């Protein structure tokens with residue numbers, strides 16, 4: 001199957017890691033369905049890149065925490081442009097606070113955006129993937145915070161640990177369909193999500209003594225999507241510079 005025939009759905013493609021994933025995959029010749037919520041400055045450059053590479057680019061605007069909006073947008077896109085080969089669940093937020101001071105809204109919005117979105121995104125697209133009777137790939141962007149826990153991030157860690165559990169169970173269910181499900185757990189990556197204060201605090205704990213670039217996470221996504229990764233499923237790959 002030609003890469004251009006492989007459509008990859010990416011949530012949170014407007015900024016940070018998701019935008020690097022979209023650019024990397026288009027550069028590699030995949031067709032992309034780029035989801036975004038509120039930012040649209042990325043659209044023109046991404047369209048130019050897709051045109052230059054001769055691949056298809058669809059733009060889908062919806063809130064990943066809105067179950068009905070997600071289903072409608074994804075079902076319409078599949079009906080118009082065909083089934084996805086790959087899905088990258090990347091959109092996410094943080095609302096950090098020490099647990100005693102964490103509001104119910106901070107808890108709920110992080111769980112809805114980061115964890116419920118797994119259901120909201122993957123559920124509408126998975127039956128069409130199965131029915132296509134072709135191999136497929138699901139890649140979930142979780143976090144080292146979901147593995148190790150982190151001060152001030154009970155909501156975020158819960159959402160990211162939940163994603164790992166969901167992905168592992170789905171990997172077991174979809175194995176016989178030749179659809180792999182894997183997670184990537186970034187450490188600290190240079191995006192809008194990360195403040196200078198976090199960078200200064202965490203740098204001494206990273207073996208490589210620097211924070212990561214969005215493109216370095218995108219490279220791991222590209223690997224999981226590749227033919228070469230066909231026998232890898234139910235895994236969590238940390239892209240964290242060796243956090244100690």
Ligand code: NAP
Nearest residue numbers: 012014015016017037038039063064091092188189191193
């Ligand atoms: P970012 O720069 O803040 O970008 C977040 C992206 O998610 C944006 O494209 C945003 O879309 C989208 N998004 C947020 N809420 C959304 C919603 N309700 N509906 C639809 N889209 C929504 O963050 P990032 O650092 O690239 O993070 C990407 C993923 O990596 C997240 O899951 C994050 O938890 C994970 N991660 C990041 C780091 C890090 O150090 N940066 C570390 C570990 C894990 P709009 O701009 O269009 O609103």
